Amino acid sequence: MAESAKEELFQLIRRLGGYLSVKMSNFFSISLQNLDSRSVGAVAGLAVAILFTWRLLRSPNGSQRRQRKRQGTAPSSSGVDTHSNTTLVPSGVCATSEDSRAQNVVDEFFQPVKPTLGQIVRQKLSEGRKVTCRLLGVILEESSPEELQKQATVRSSVLEVLLEITKFCDLYLMESVLDDESERRVLVALEDAGVFTSGGLVKDKVLFCSTENGRTSFVRQLEPDWHIDTNHEIISQLARFIKYQLHVSPIRPERTAANVLSTSSLEQFFGCI
Template sequence: MAKFGWSSLWKLISWLSSYMSSLLDKNGVSIIFAAVAAVALLVSLRNRKRRNIETTTSSSRAVNATESSCLPHTGNKSSSGVPTGPFSTRTTSSWKLKNVFVGVSRITLGTDLEKSCLFRRVSNSVGEQVQLDPDNVQGFLQLISLFEVFLIIRVNSDEEEISCRKALEVTGTFQSGLHPAKVLFCETLQGTTAIVRQLEPHMHIDSNPSVIVDLERFIQRLVYIGSGGFSSKTNKPIVILEQLADIFQ
């Protein structure tokens, strides 16, 4: 029926008309009525099949679009650095995962060495050193394995910059997905804000509330890592966590 075209239908009607003309004297109006009914049935079946095909196609596209929009853009990173594939084999029932990470592929993470969500200062016989906080290192490693992450660190000297890079290297973050060129340094909070606005991430995470407030107008998703509240300028919903590791719990 799908291949049955209008030209074939017209030929059928013409043939039926000729045939009915020859039989009109013998069978009368009943033959004409039966022929018209047959043609009407064929047209009805053709239209019904076409509507079924269009409905099935539209439904399939709608389902695919809904599933695509609900899946987080996470997973293994492609050659372009953008994560692809399913989120994870672990459950995604947490509200944080479903609401914060949907549609996210690029993340900027800002921190410093004072109110840090990633680093901590350690004093030993050699002197003061910088290390990754063991309570947050696993969360950070998971973050960089799933997303394209730019780490923005506020430092006061070249020595602090060197110490931060060494701490990242020793912990194996560069082998876990963090590109060395995506570790950026600045000296001020305004510097962090400027870098984030230039990178235009889908989400920004920071341990300083002033940076979060300054970025409210420019970044859709914001996550503050720390304790205590702060005054929002736009009343935009902001996720507040005590530590970086909580984002995956």
């Protein structure tokens, strides 16, 4: 009986090995830097799945052996063959069934895992560590300094992306305003939206200037990996100096340079809508 169990385990490992050899090349093509706790847990899950699959495949055979043993030792008063009602299953059918079960375990493990928003942010930003971004039209609902003299409203749809960026990048927000009251409104709106609670962004990294040229100077001084803006002229001026830029515009503009990408909104760029 022990020899039979060993043989079953050997056959299961052999079958799993065949399927794993096909799957592993694709699985390990994923960069190690993208592995997280979910991936490590999945590897542990595979080991558990192999163990339980072996026990599952072993269980029916063990039951059949015990049943045959009981039938063989039980007294027969009628003289009728005790095995006459036993259903004989061809060994080829059993092997096919076990192959199918083993393949199902492997296929289920190697189902593609949807990347998290954090992984998408890092991939889209090409692992960039410093990002500058204007507020109007990107983070705020308002699109002009004149509107900020009345109100400042953070776009709810962009919050999740914004917070993820602050986890991985040194983020600076900037805008040109017409008065000190506009600055206060913007900071209050950001604070009420919870932007400063994550620890990745502080008020000192929200910069204000009086002109559009002032924002260009901020970006040049900070030398970010990415700059995000809605002003086509600023995007064009900075194309020579900034590694990557994202032009946010409701109308897809003509591409000005190879390092300039365009999107209708920040959250759309990261696939959130």
